[in-house]
Amino acid sequence: MTLQDELAPEAMALADHHCHGLVRDQLDAAEVDALLSEGGAAPPGTSNFDTPVGLAVRRHCAPLLDLPAHAPAADYLTRRAELGAEEVARRLLRASGTGTFLVDTGFRPDELTDPVELAALAGPAVAHPIVRLEAVADRLAGTGVEPGEFGGAFAAALATELAASGAVGLKSVAAYRVGLDLDPRRPAPAELATAVAAALGPDGHTDRLADPVITRELLWAGAELGLPIQLHIGYGDRDVRLHRSDPTLLSDLLQLLPPVPIMLLHCWPYQRQAGYLAAVWPQVYLDVGLTLSYVGPTRAAAVLAEAMELAPFGKLLYSSDAFGLPELYLLGAHTFRVALAEVLEAKVAAGEWSRADARRIAGLACAGNAQRVYRTVAP
DSSP: OOHHHHTSTTTOOEEEEEEOOBBOSOOOHHHHHHHTSTTOSOOTTOOTTSSHHHHHIIIIIGGGGTOOTTOOHHHHHHHHHHHOHHHHHHHHHHHTTEEEEEEEOSSSGGGBOOHHHHHHHHOSOEEEEEEEHHHHHHHHHTTTOOGGGHHHHHHHHHHHHHHHHTOOEEEEOHHHHTOSOOOOSOOOHHHHHHHHHHHHTTTTOOSOOOOHHHHHHHHHHHHTTTOOEEEEESOOSTTSOGGGOOGGGGHHHHHHSOOOOEEEEEOTTOHHHHHHHHHHOTTEEEOOTTHHHHHOHHHHHHHHHHHTTTSOGGGBOOOOOOOBOHHHHHHHHHHHHHHHHHHHHHHHHTTSSOHHHHHHHHHIIIIIHHHHHHTOOOO
16 A cells, blocks of 8 residues: 555544635635635636646546546536535535645634534534634724723633633734844833834724734733644745745743744645754744645645755645635645655655654654644544
């Protein structure tokens, strides 16, 4: 039996340690097309089906919807509409072989399935929430909180949400809001109050906090709770400033922050930098998340191998970062399995690793590391 066989969905379930919910409503062709790209809708006269992700959908998802591989995009979209959103989600999620989903519930939650709904569609599976620090802070900023009371109010709101949701981790989109080149020190109360007052403005309300001083407070308050903190790194939509999302910018913060697990998500084009941080900081972990789906299957193994050049194998996790479309869960899982098998088989073929070691490393990356760090169990 090859490692590819041993990593097949029926043989090894994945723990997806970072994903989002599915759009509940039936989507039209344009909406499906737009969700295939981090950039949204394709320019007029073009299609996101003409991307590595779009071609992969036609290759790997089409057969699961009773179509031939490489079916034309128009045929795929027609069949998708015929089956309906729920049936398409059920087929693709279950084919992904994902047993555990850790779901970021902080982005457009009203439009998406919650963790319970997602797990039911994927069943047998379990799902746990991940609380987004900025989402809690933004809600608080809309309540008219006094600037001088923000720090204590945020800590209390965060603790309440964690207790109510049963979340197993936290998430920050600092790379989107302010970049990662942060002063590593926790802000003094007066500094925080001044920043909050400026962010709230004259009416004392805002729906989006984007201030580096406030971001530092969110990270410090989150770290005090002891849960893993996920950080978006690198590739994302147009709001991210790529040059300010290099994870090595976090080095000073890692020196001072309480040593909770720091989970670096996605990482392209900084997968080597992320691997370095995982090698030298005991609390740092990484994945290459949605990167593998977007670079396509012919490059996925190379990107994964670069992340694994330095990273300890007990630090590598799987995530899909799937959002909205069930196709993205299926592609994330499939591409990760194929890429990991290719990397491991090459080491075994070269005589560098035993097959037993390759199997053990596969088990760690596919689910074991996530279950250990987030203290979850398989379904």
